Amino acid sequence: AIQMTQSPSSLSASVGDRVTITCRASQGIRNDLGWFQQKPGKAPKLLIYAASTLQSGVPSRFSGSGSGADFTLTISSLQPEDFATYYCLQDSNFPRTFGQGTKVEI
Amino acid sequence: EVQLVESGGGLVKPGGSLRLSCAASGFTFSSYTMNWVRQAPGKGLEWVSSISSSSNYMFYADSVKGRFTISRDDAKNSLYLQMNSLRAEDTAVYYCAKEDSSGMSYWGQGTLVTVSS
Numbered sequence: 730a731i732q733m734t735q736s737p738s739s740l741s742a743s744v745g746d747r748v749t750i751t752c753r754a755s756q757g758i759r760n761d762l763g764w765f766q767q768k769p770g771k772a773p774k775l776l777i778y779a780a781s782t783l784q785s786g787v788p789s790r791f792s793g794s795g796s797g798a799d800f801t802l803t804i805s806s807l808q809p810e811d812f813a814t815y816y817c818l819q820d821s822n823f824p825r826t827f828g829q830g831t832k833v834e835i
Numbered sequence: 836e837v838q839l840v841e842s843g844g845g846l847v848k849p850g851g852s853l854r855l856s857c858a859a860s861g862f863t864f865s866s867y868t869m870n871w872v873r874q875a876p877g878k879g880l881e882w883v884s885s886i887s888s889s890s891n892y893m894f895y896a897d898s899v900k901g902r903f904t905i906s907r908d909d910a911k912n913s914l915y916l917q918m919n920s921l922r923a924e925d926t927a928v929y930y931c932a933k934e935d936s937s938g939m940s941y942w943g944q945g946t947l948v949t950v951s952s
């Protein structure tokens with residue numbers, strides 16, 4: 730199974746900060762990677778698919794990059810509603826695998 | 836509007852069985868791969884199983900293989916997860932998710948399964 734190593738596991742940031750989260754796959758997955766946001770008690774929400782394509786309705790301050798094995802989610806200017814946990818997911822192969830998550834805190 | 840509504844969760848004893856359902860609406864259910872994803876209390880997301888349109892293929896996480904069975908009824912726009920031989924470590928919120936060209940683009944609100952004596 731492909732392992733997804735996500736870092737950091739948590740970070741502290743302030744409103745307006747630029748935030749970067751990374752995911753590394755244990756083998757190449759082309760651009761078959763999605764990023765999700767999850768708030769407490771809620772279902773995950775898709776932010777980015779195909780590594781860099783913004784899902785409809787997602788603010789443009791979110792962006793994704795990378796291909797092969799290394800991927801990045803960037804929030805250009807953190808907003809109060811962005812404090813949440815973020816996960817990457819590879820959908821290149823089965824079994825699908827998520828990163829461990831990154832909790833973005835104040 | 837796409838809607839996914841899970842049901843069937845609850846408290847079950849170790850070794851017991853439970854069947855989860857996911858009622859879909861707002862899209863052509865039969866055309867899409869569907870997934871189950873779970874989240875143990877305070878933990879991260881774990882993919883559980885996928886079923887393709889027309890049920891051509893089903894895949895399972897190693898942690899549930901041989902114990903869980905995914906199925907779908909396209910006439911009823913419903914996805915199911917039959918869970919047998921349940922263990923304490925299966926305790927989680929179970930989500931169903933629709934997969935399209937964007938990936939897992941829509942999720943239900945989840946249903947809680949608690950395995951405890």
